[in-house]
Amino acid sequence: MSPITAELGKRVNAGAETNAFKCYQCKRCSIGCPVASYGDLHPAQVMRAVQLGDIDAAAASKFIWLCTGCETCTTRCPQGIDIAAVMDELRKIAREEDKVNKDTGFANVLKLNLDSMKRWGRMSEIELVALDKLTRPSSLMADVGLGIKMFGKGKLPIIPGRGDRKQMRRIAAEAERIEAERRRMRRVPIVDKEGGE
Protein backbone atom coordinates (compact mmCIF):
# COMPACT_ATOMS: atom_id res chain seq x y z
CA MET A 1 0.00 0.00 0.00
CA SER A 2 1.15 3.48 -0.77
CA PRO A 3 2.36 5.87 1.93
CA ILE A 4 -0.34 7.77 3.76
CA THR A 5 -0.54 11.34 2.53
CA ALA A 6 -3.15 14.08 2.71
CA GLU A 7 -2.71 15.19 -0.89
CA LEU A 8 -5.58 13.30 -2.48
CA GLY A 9 -7.94 14.33 0.33
CA LYS A 10 -7.01 17.99 -0.06
CA ARG A 11 -7.56 17.87 -3.79
CA VAL A 12 -10.90 16.10 -3.39
CA ASN A 13 -12.03 18.58 -0.75
CA ALA A 14 -11.21 21.56 -2.95
CA GLY A 15 -13.06 20.17 -5.95
CA ALA A 16 -16.06 18.80 -4.06
CA GLU A 17 -16.29 21.76 -1.65
CA THR A 18 -16.55 19.47 1.36
CA ASN A 19 -14.31 17.85 3.99
CA ALA A 20 -13.69 14.16 3.47
CA PHE A 21 -11.36 14.04 6.50
CA LYS A 22 -14.37 14.30 8.84
CA CYS A 23 -15.65 10.82 7.91
CA TYR A 24 -15.60 8.51 10.93
CA GLN A 25 -16.73 5.35 9.15
CA CYS A 26 -20.27 5.05 10.50
CA LYS A 27 -21.16 3.60 7.07
CA ARG A 28 -24.58 5.18 6.79
CA CYS A 29 -23.61 6.17 3.24
CA SER A 30 -22.95 2.55 2.29
CA ILE A 31 -26.08 1.23 3.98
CA GLY A 32 -28.34 3.58 2.03
CA CYS A 33 -26.48 3.38 -1.27
CA PRO A 34 -28.55 1.50 -3.88
CA VAL A 35 -25.47 0.31 -5.77
CA ALA A 36 -23.02 -0.37 -2.90
CA SER A 37 -23.09 -4.12 -3.55
CA TYR A 38 -22.31 -3.90 -7.27
CA GLY A 39 -18.84 -2.39 -7.19
CA ASP A 40 -15.36 -3.18 -5.95
CA LEU A 41 -15.68 -0.75 -3.02
CA HIS A 42 -18.65 0.76 -1.21
CA PRO A 43 -18.91 4.49 -0.46
CA ALA A 44 -17.41 4.40 3.06
CA GLN A 45 -14.41 2.49 1.70
CA VAL A 46 -13.96 5.12 -0.99
CA MET A 47 -13.99 7.77 1.74
CA ARG A 48 -11.32 5.92 3.71
CA ALA A 49 -9.15 5.53 0.61
CA VAL A 50 -9.42 9.29 0.01
CA GLN A 51 -8.36 10.03 3.60
CA LEU A 52 -5.37 7.71 3.25
CA GLY A 53 -4.36 9.26 -0.06
CA ASP A 54 -4.67 5.94 -1.87
CA ILE A 55 -5.38 7.14 -5.39
CA ASP A 56 -5.16 3.66 -6.85
CA ALA A 57 -7.97 2.46 -4.61
CA ALA A 58 -10.16 5.57 -4.85
CA ALA A 59 -9.81 7.21 -8.26
CA ALA A 60 -9.13 3.96 -10.09
CA SER A 61 -12.10 2.16 -8.52
CA LYS A 62 -15.02 0.87 -10.52
CA PHE A 63 -17.46 2.05 -7.89
CA ILE A 64 -17.08 5.76 -8.66
CA TRP A 65 -18.50 4.98 -12.12
CA LEU A 66 -21.45 3.01 -10.73
CA CYS A 67 -22.59 5.82 -8.47
CA THR A 68 -25.91 7.06 -9.83
CA GLY A 69 -25.65 10.43 -8.06
CA CYS A 70 -28.84 9.71 -6.09
CA GLU A 71 -27.68 11.83 -3.12
CA THR A 72 -28.84 9.35 -0.44
CA CYS A 73 -25.36 9.32 1.11
CA THR A 74 -25.07 13.13 1.13
CA THR A 75 -28.54 13.41 2.70
CA ARG A 76 -27.78 10.96 5.51
CA CYS A 77 -24.12 11.57 6.42
CA PRO A 78 -23.99 12.64 10.09
CA GLN A 79 -20.83 14.65 9.33
CA GLY A 80 -22.48 16.61 6.54
CA ILE A 81 -20.01 15.39 3.96
CA ASP A 82 -21.09 15.78 0.33
CA ILE A 83 -20.20 12.21 -0.62
CA ALA A 84 -21.91 12.36 -4.02
CA ALA A 85 -19.71 15.36 -4.87
CA VAL A 86 -16.67 13.36 -3.74
CA MET A 87 -17.59 10.66 -6.30
CA ASP A 88 -17.89 13.33 -9.00
CA GLU A 89 -14.53 14.84 -8.07
CA LEU A 90 -12.87 11.41 -8.14
CA ARG A 91 -14.20 10.94 -11.68
CA LYS A 92 -12.49 14.17 -12.70
CA ILE A 93 -9.25 13.14 -10.99
CA ALA A 94 -9.44 9.71 -12.63
CA ARG A 95 -9.61 11.39 -16.05
CA GLU A 96 -6.81 13.84 -15.21
CA GLU A 97 -4.52 11.13 -13.87
CA ASP A 98 -5.39 8.60 -16.56
CA LYS A 99 -6.81 6.15 -14.04
CA VAL A 100 -10.31 5.59 -15.42
CA ASN A 101 -11.39 2.05 -14.51
CA LYS A 102 -11.57 -0.14 -17.59
CA ASP A 103 -14.50 -2.35 -16.44
CA THR A 104 -17.09 0.33 -16.90
CA GLY A 105 -18.74 2.14 -19.78
CA PHE A 106 -20.11 5.11 -17.85
CA ALA A 107 -17.05 7.32 -18.38
CA ASN A 108 -17.55 6.96 -22.14
CA VAL A 109 -21.32 7.57 -21.94
CA LEU A 110 -20.88 10.75 -19.88
CA LYS A 111 -18.31 12.17 -22.26
CA LEU A 112 -20.51 11.48 -25.32
CA ASN A 113 -23.50 12.94 -23.51
CA LEU A 114 -21.65 16.20 -22.89
CA ASP A 115 -20.40 16.28 -26.51
CA SER A 116 -23.95 15.84 -27.77
CA MET A 117 -25.36 18.74 -25.77
CA LYS A 118 -22.43 20.93 -26.80
CA ARG A 119 -23.11 20.07 -30.45
CA TRP A 120 -26.86 20.75 -30.52
CA GLY A 121 -27.55 22.80 -27.43
CA ARG A 122 -29.68 19.85 -26.36
CA MET A 123 -28.86 16.22 -25.79
CA SER A 124 -29.83 13.74 -28.50
CA GLU A 125 -30.49 10.28 -27.10
CA ILE A 126 -30.30 8.47 -30.41
CA GLU A 127 -26.94 10.08 -31.20
CA LEU A 128 -25.66 9.15 -27.75
CA VAL A 129 -26.71 5.50 -28.17
CA ALA A 130 -25.24 5.29 -31.68
CA LEU A 131 -21.88 6.84 -30.76
CA ASP A 132 -21.63 4.70 -27.64
CA LYS A 133 -22.08 1.60 -29.77
CA LEU A 134 -19.36 2.75 -32.15
CA THR A 135 -16.85 3.66 -29.47
CA ARG A 136 -17.44 0.91 -26.92
CA PRO A 137 -17.47 -2.59 -28.43
CA SER A 138 -19.15 -4.28 -25.44
CA SER A 139 -22.22 -2.08 -25.92
CA LEU A 140 -22.69 -3.03 -29.57
CA MET A 141 -25.42 -5.63 -29.13
CA ALA A 142 -26.87 -4.34 -25.86
CA ASP A 143 -30.56 -3.43 -25.88
CA VAL A 144 -30.94 -3.59 -29.66
CA GLY A 145 -34.42 -5.14 -29.40
CA LEU A 146 -35.51 -2.71 -26.73
CA GLY A 147 -34.19 0.21 -28.77
CA ILE A 148 -36.20 -0.86 -31.80
CA LYS A 149 -39.36 -1.12 -29.68
CA MET A 150 -38.75 2.33 -28.21
CA PHE A 151 -38.15 3.73 -31.68
CA GLY A 152 -41.49 2.22 -32.77
CA LYS A 153 -43.21 4.06 -29.93
CA GLY A 154 -41.73 7.35 -31.09
CA LYS A 155 -39.51 7.55 -28.03
CA LEU A 156 -36.26 8.15 -29.90
CA PRO A 157 -36.61 11.14 -32.23
CA ILE A 158 -34.05 11.04 -35.06
CA ILE A 159 -33.67 14.76 -35.49
CA PRO A 160 -32.01 16.32 -32.45
CA GLY A 161 -33.82 19.21 -30.81
CA ARG A 162 -31.80 22.38 -31.07
CA GLY A 163 -31.28 25.05 -28.48
CA ASP A 164 -29.25 28.22 -28.86
CA ARG A 165 -26.16 26.50 -30.25
CA LYS A 166 -24.05 29.63 -30.45
CA GLN A 167 -24.71 30.47 -26.83
CA MET A 168 -24.04 26.87 -25.77
CA ARG A 169 -20.69 26.87 -27.53
CA ARG A 170 -19.69 30.14 -25.90
CA ILE A 171 -20.78 29.04 -22.40
CA ALA A 172 -19.04 25.67 -22.73
CA ALA A 173 -15.79 27.26 -23.94
CA GLU A 174 -15.76 29.89 -21.19
CA ALA A 175 -16.62 27.38 -18.46
CA GLU A 176 -13.93 25.01 -19.67
CA ARG A 177 -11.32 27.74 -19.75
CA ILE A 178 -12.06 29.08 -16.26
CA GLU A 179 -12.58 25.68 -14.65
CA ALA A 180 -9.30 24.38 -16.11
CA GLU A 181 -7.48 27.43 -14.75
CA ARG A 182 -8.99 26.98 -11.26
CA ARG A 183 -8.18 23.29 -11.21
CA ARG A 184 -4.62 23.91 -12.33
CA MET A 185 -4.09 26.50 -9.61
CA ARG A 186 -5.18 24.25 -6.77
CA ARG A 187 -3.74 21.05 -8.13
CA VAL A 188 -1.47 19.39 -5.62
CA PRO A 189 0.87 16.80 -7.08
CA ILE A 190 -0.06 13.32 -5.97
CA VAL A 191 2.77 11.26 -4.56
CA ASP A 192 3.11 8.01 -6.42
CA LYS A 193 3.48 4.57 -4.88
CA GLU A 194 7.19 4.30 -5.60
CA GLY A 195 8.01 7.96 -5.36
CA GLY A 196 6.68 8.42 -1.80
CA GLU A 197 8.56 10.40 0.80
Add this chain to the structure above:
Amino acid sequence: MTKLAYYPGCSLHGTSKEMGETAEATAKVFGYELTEIPDWNCCGNTAAHSINRLLADALPANEIAKIKADMQLDTVVVPCAACFSRFMTAKHEMDENPQTRADVELVVGRAVDTDVRVLNLVDMYYDQIGVAAIKDKVRKPLAGLKVAAYYGCLLTRPPKVTLAEDPEYPVHMDEVLAALGAEPVQWSYKTDCCGASLALCEQDMCRDLIRKIVGNARECGADIISAACPLCQVNLDTRQVDIKAADPSWQQVPIVFLSQLVATALGLPASEMGWKRHMVPVPALG
Protein backbone atom coordinates in the same frame (compact mmCIF):
# COMPACT_ATOMS: atom_id res chain seq x y z
CA MET B 1 -54.39 33.05 -17.86
CA THR B 2 -51.42 33.47 -15.55
CA LYS B 3 -48.08 32.90 -17.22
CA LEU B 4 -45.46 30.65 -15.66
CA ALA B 5 -42.05 30.16 -17.24
CA TYR B 6 -41.58 26.58 -18.40
CA TYR B 7 -38.42 24.56 -18.92
CA PRO B 8 -39.34 21.24 -20.58
CA GLY B 9 -35.79 19.90 -20.90
CA CYS B 10 -34.61 17.36 -23.47
CA SER B 11 -36.83 14.49 -22.24
CA LEU B 12 -40.15 16.30 -22.48
CA HIS B 13 -39.38 17.13 -26.10
CA GLY B 14 -38.20 13.60 -26.84
CA THR B 15 -38.70 10.32 -24.99
CA SER B 16 -41.41 11.63 -22.66
CA LYS B 17 -43.54 13.99 -24.74
CA GLU B 18 -46.66 12.75 -22.98
CA MET B 19 -45.41 14.11 -19.67
CA GLY B 20 -44.94 17.61 -21.08
CA GLU B 21 -48.24 17.58 -22.96
CA THR B 22 -50.31 16.51 -19.95
CA ALA B 23 -48.45 18.90 -17.62
CA GLU B 24 -49.33 21.79 -19.95
CA ALA B 25 -52.93 20.68 -20.49
CA THR B 26 -53.65 20.25 -16.77
CA ALA B 27 -52.02 23.56 -15.83
CA LYS B 28 -54.32 25.26 -18.36
CA VAL B 29 -57.44 23.89 -16.60
CA PHE B 30 -56.38 25.91 -13.55
CA GLY B 31 -55.61 29.07 -15.49
CA TYR B 32 -51.84 28.68 -15.88
CA GLU B 33 -50.12 29.02 -19.19
CA LEU B 34 -46.72 27.30 -19.29
CA THR B 35 -44.52 29.52 -21.43
CA GLU B 36 -41.30 27.93 -22.69
CA ILE B 37 -38.06 29.75 -21.96
CA PRO B 38 -36.99 30.97 -25.43
CA ASP B 39 -34.18 28.97 -27.07
CA TRP B 40 -33.48 26.97 -23.94
CA ASN B 41 -30.39 24.77 -23.79
CA CYS B 42 -29.78 21.47 -21.99
CA CYS B 43 -29.44 21.77 -18.19
CA GLY B 44 -26.20 19.79 -18.36
CA ASN B 45 -27.60 16.67 -16.67
CA THR B 46 -25.34 14.10 -14.99
CA ALA B 47 -22.64 14.58 -17.61
CA ALA B 48 -21.82 18.21 -16.85
CA HIS B 49 -21.53 17.85 -13.09
CA SER B 50 -19.30 14.81 -13.32
CA ILE B 51 -16.96 16.53 -15.78
CA ASN B 52 -17.07 20.28 -15.11
CA ARG B 53 -18.71 21.73 -12.01
CA LEU B 54 -18.67 25.30 -13.30
CA LEU B 55 -20.39 24.33 -16.54
CA ALA B 56 -22.95 22.36 -14.50
CA ASP B 57 -23.88 25.54 -12.62
CA ALA B 58 -23.61 27.88 -15.59
CA LEU B 59 -26.06 26.03 -17.88
CA PRO B 60 -29.09 26.23 -15.56
CA ALA B 61 -27.98 29.69 -14.37
CA ASN B 62 -28.15 30.90 -17.97
CA GLU B 63 -31.79 29.75 -18.15
CA ILE B 64 -32.61 31.23 -14.73
CA ALA B 65 -31.18 34.56 -15.88
CA LYS B 66 -33.68 34.68 -18.75
CA ILE B 67 -36.69 34.22 -16.47
CA LYS B 68 -36.61 37.53 -14.63
CA ALA B 69 -34.59 39.64 -17.03
CA ASP B 70 -36.08 38.56 -20.38
CA MET B 71 -39.46 37.05 -19.56
CA GLN B 72 -40.27 39.24 -16.55
CA LEU B 73 -41.55 36.22 -14.63
CA ASP B 74 -40.60 34.93 -11.18
CA THR B 75 -41.67 31.27 -11.26
CA VAL B 76 -40.51 28.46 -13.48
CA VAL B 77 -42.01 24.98 -13.83
CA VAL B 78 -39.33 22.32 -14.38
CA PRO B 79 -41.20 19.00 -14.49
CA CYS B 80 -38.17 16.75 -15.08
CA ALA B 81 -36.68 15.80 -11.70
CA ALA B 82 -33.15 15.76 -13.08
CA CYS B 83 -33.44 19.25 -14.61
CA PHE B 84 -35.15 20.45 -11.41
CA SER B 85 -32.19 19.19 -9.40
CA ARG B 86 -29.71 21.02 -11.65
CA PHE B 87 -31.67 24.28 -11.40
CA MET B 88 -31.87 24.03 -7.60
CA THR B 89 -28.21 23.07 -7.28
CA ALA B 90 -27.07 26.03 -9.40
CA LYS B 91 -29.21 28.39 -7.30
CA HIS B 92 -27.89 26.87 -4.06
CA GLU B 93 -24.23 26.97 -5.06
CA MET B 94 -24.44 30.55 -6.31
CA ASP B 95 -26.22 31.68 -3.16
CA GLU B 96 -23.79 29.89 -0.83
CA ASN B 97 -20.49 30.72 -2.47
CA PRO B 98 -19.69 34.22 -3.80
CA GLN B 99 -16.75 32.88 -5.80
CA THR B 100 -19.07 30.44 -7.59
CA ARG B 101 -21.52 33.26 -8.32
CA ALA B 102 -18.73 35.42 -9.74
CA ASP B 103 -17.44 32.61 -11.96
CA VAL B 104 -20.91 31.65 -13.16
CA GLU B 105 -21.82 35.24 -14.01
CA LEU B 106 -18.57 35.61 -15.91
CA VAL B 107 -19.46 32.54 -17.98
CA VAL B 108 -23.11 33.50 -18.50
CA GLY B 109 -22.07 37.03 -19.39
CA ARG B 110 -24.51 38.86 -17.13
CA ALA B 111 -25.85 39.05 -13.57
CA VAL B 112 -28.07 36.14 -12.60
CA ASP B 113 -31.07 36.90 -10.41
CA THR B 114 -31.54 33.63 -8.51
CA ASP B 115 -34.65 34.84 -6.71
CA VAL B 116 -36.84 32.65 -8.90
CA ARG B 117 -39.21 29.94 -7.63
CA VAL B 118 -38.43 26.60 -9.23
CA LEU B 119 -41.32 24.12 -9.21
CA ASN B 120 -41.09 20.44 -10.09
CA LEU B 121 -44.17 18.54 -11.29
CA VAL B 122 -45.33 17.68 -7.76
CA ASP B 123 -44.77 21.28 -6.60
CA MET B 124 -46.81 22.60 -9.51
CA TYR B 125 -49.83 20.62 -8.34
CA TYR B 126 -49.23 20.81 -4.60
CA ASP B 127 -47.87 24.34 -4.08
CA GLN B 128 -49.03 26.33 -7.10
CA ILE B 129 -52.43 24.84 -7.88
CA GLY B 130 -53.25 23.30 -4.52
CA VAL B 131 -54.96 20.11 -3.41
CA ALA B 132 -58.30 21.83 -2.70
CA ALA B 133 -58.52 23.39 -6.17
CA ILE B 134 -57.69 20.03 -7.75
CA LYS B 135 -60.38 18.23 -5.73
CA ASP B 136 -62.87 20.82 -6.94
CA LYS B 137 -62.21 20.16 -10.61
CA VAL B 138 -62.16 16.34 -10.55
CA ARG B 139 -64.75 15.01 -13.02
CA LYS B 140 -63.75 11.36 -13.17
CA PRO B 141 -62.44 10.31 -9.76
CA LEU B 142 -59.85 7.52 -9.86
CA ALA B 143 -61.92 5.58 -7.34
CA GLY B 144 -60.47 2.26 -6.22
CA LEU B 145 -57.16 2.79 -8.01
CA LYS B 146 -54.27 1.84 -5.74
CA VAL B 147 -51.23 3.93 -6.65
CA ALA B 148 -47.64 3.88 -5.45
CA ALA B 149 -46.29 7.43 -5.50
CA TYR B 150 -42.72 7.15 -6.77
CA TYR B 151 -40.54 10.22 -6.18
CA GLY B 152 -37.18 8.75 -7.10
CA CYS B 153 -33.94 10.34 -6.01
CA LEU B 154 -33.58 13.92 -7.16
CA LEU B 155 -37.00 15.37 -6.38
CA THR B 156 -36.24 15.46 -2.66
CA ARG B 157 -32.49 14.99 -2.24
CA PRO B 158 -30.37 16.52 -0.89
CA PRO B 159 -32.87 18.57 1.13
CA LYS B 160 -30.45 21.51 1.58
CA VAL B 161 -30.75 21.93 -2.18
CA THR B 162 -34.30 20.79 -2.97
CA LEU B 163 -35.80 22.31 0.20
CA ALA B 164 -38.02 19.21 0.47
CA GLU B 165 -39.87 18.97 3.77
CA ASP B 166 -39.69 15.23 4.10
CA PRO B 167 -36.82 13.93 1.98
CA GLU B 168 -36.94 10.34 3.24
CA TYR B 169 -40.68 9.77 3.04
CA PRO B 170 -42.31 12.59 1.09
CA VAL B 171 -46.12 12.77 0.91
CA HIS B 172 -47.04 15.66 -1.38
CA MET B 173 -47.61 13.46 -4.42
CA ASP B 174 -49.66 11.06 -2.27
CA GLU B 175 -51.90 13.97 -1.27
CA VAL B 176 -52.40 15.01 -4.89
CA LEU B 177 -53.29 11.41 -5.76
CA ALA B 178 -55.79 11.28 -2.89
CA ALA B 179 -57.38 14.49 -4.20
CA LEU B 180 -57.93 12.67 -7.52
CA GLY B 181 -59.89 10.00 -5.64
CA ALA B 182 -57.11 7.41 -5.90
CA GLU B 183 -55.74 5.42 -3.00
CA PRO B 184 -52.02 6.02 -2.39
CA VAL B 185 -50.32 2.96 -0.88
CA GLN B 186 -47.63 2.97 1.81
CA TRP B 187 -44.47 1.38 0.49
CA SER B 188 -40.73 1.17 0.96
CA TYR B 189 -39.08 2.38 -2.26
CA LYS B 190 -40.64 5.84 -2.66
CA THR B 191 -37.32 7.66 -2.93
CA ASP B 192 -34.99 4.87 -4.05
CA CYS B 193 -32.93 5.48 -7.16
CA CYS B 194 -33.84 3.49 -10.32
CA GLY B 195 -30.37 3.92 -11.86
CA ALA B 196 -31.66 5.60 -15.03
CA SER B 197 -28.42 7.49 -15.65
CA LEU B 198 -26.61 4.16 -16.05
CA ALA B 199 -29.22 2.62 -18.36
CA LEU B 200 -26.84 2.49 -21.33
CA CYS B 201 -23.98 0.70 -19.62
CA GLU B 202 -25.09 -1.21 -16.51
CA GLN B 203 -28.17 -3.08 -17.70
CA ASP B 204 -27.99 -5.91 -15.16
CA MET B 205 -27.70 -3.52 -12.26
CA CYS B 206 -30.62 -1.43 -13.54
CA ARG B 207 -32.80 -4.50 -13.94
CA ASP B 208 -32.06 -5.44 -10.33
CA LEU B 209 -32.93 -1.97 -9.03
CA ILE B 210 -36.17 -1.97 -11.01
CA ARG B 211 -37.18 -5.42 -9.81
CA LYS B 212 -36.77 -4.20 -6.24
CA ILE B 213 -38.75 -0.99 -6.76
CA VAL B 214 -41.61 -2.38 -8.86
CA GLY B 215 -41.75 -5.62 -6.86
CA ASN B 216 -42.11 -3.72 -3.59
CA ALA B 217 -44.89 -1.53 -5.01
CA ARG B 218 -46.73 -4.67 -6.10
CA GLU B 219 -46.25 -6.36 -2.71
CA CYS B 220 -47.66 -3.26 -1.05
CA GLY B 221 -50.83 -3.52 -3.12
CA ALA B 222 -50.26 -0.99 -5.92
CA ASP B 223 -52.06 -1.46 -9.27
CA ILE B 224 -49.97 1.24 -10.86
CA ILE B 225 -46.92 3.43 -10.16
CA SER B 226 -47.10 7.21 -10.49
CA ALA B 227 -43.82 8.81 -11.58
CA ALA B 228 -42.82 12.46 -11.50
CA CYS B 229 -39.57 12.09 -13.44
CA PRO B 230 -39.27 11.25 -17.16
CA LEU B 231 -36.03 9.33 -16.66
CA CYS B 232 -37.58 7.12 -13.95
CA GLN B 233 -40.69 6.52 -16.03
CA VAL B 234 -38.81 5.47 -19.15
CA ASN B 235 -36.41 3.30 -17.19
CA LEU B 236 -39.13 1.50 -15.20
CA ASP B 237 -41.47 1.17 -18.18
CA THR B 238 -39.07 -0.03 -20.87
CA ARG B 239 -36.87 -2.26 -18.68
CA GLN B 240 -39.87 -4.25 -17.47
CA VAL B 241 -40.30 -5.53 -21.03
CA ASP B 242 -36.77 -6.82 -20.82
CA ILE B 243 -37.28 -8.28 -17.35
CA LYS B 244 -40.37 -10.12 -18.51
CA ALA B 245 -38.60 -11.51 -21.56
CA ALA B 246 -35.99 -13.09 -19.29
CA ASP B 247 -38.47 -14.10 -16.59
CA PRO B 248 -41.99 -14.84 -17.89
CA SER B 249 -43.36 -15.02 -14.35
CA TRP B 250 -42.67 -11.29 -13.88
CA GLN B 251 -45.94 -9.41 -13.38
CA GLN B 252 -45.61 -6.01 -15.01
CA VAL B 253 -46.89 -2.91 -13.27
CA PRO B 254 -47.84 0.06 -15.49
CA ILE B 255 -45.77 3.21 -14.90
CA VAL B 256 -47.68 6.42 -15.55
CA PHE B 257 -46.92 10.10 -15.03
CA LEU B 258 -48.60 11.98 -12.24
CA SER B 259 -49.66 14.52 -14.88
CA GLN B 260 -51.46 11.76 -16.87
CA LEU B 261 -53.40 10.76 -13.75
CA VAL B 262 -54.36 14.37 -13.03
CA ALA B 263 -55.44 14.83 -16.66
CA THR B 264 -57.54 11.66 -16.53
CA ALA B 265 -59.31 12.67 -13.31
CA LEU B 266 -59.99 16.16 -14.71
CA GLY B 267 -61.81 14.46 -17.58
CA LEU B 268 -59.43 15.46 -20.38
CA PRO B 269 -59.81 13.22 -23.46
CA ALA B 270 -57.95 9.89 -23.31
CA SER B 271 -56.60 10.54 -26.81
CA GLU B 272 -54.42 13.32 -25.38
CA MET B 273 -52.74 11.17 -22.75
CA GLY B 274 -50.22 9.42 -24.97
CA TRP B 275 -51.12 5.99 -23.59
CA LYS B 276 -49.98 4.41 -26.86
CA ARG B 277 -46.40 5.44 -26.10
CA HIS B 278 -46.19 3.16 -23.06
CA MET B 279 -44.34 -0.16 -23.27
CA VAL B 280 -46.24 -1.77 -20.37
CA PRO B 281 -49.89 -1.39 -21.36
CA VAL B 282 -51.97 0.91 -19.18
CA PRO B 283 -55.53 -0.29 -18.46
CA ALA B 284 -58.47 2.11 -18.93
CA LEU B 285 -58.53 4.47 -15.94
CA GLY B 286 -61.15 6.67 -14.31
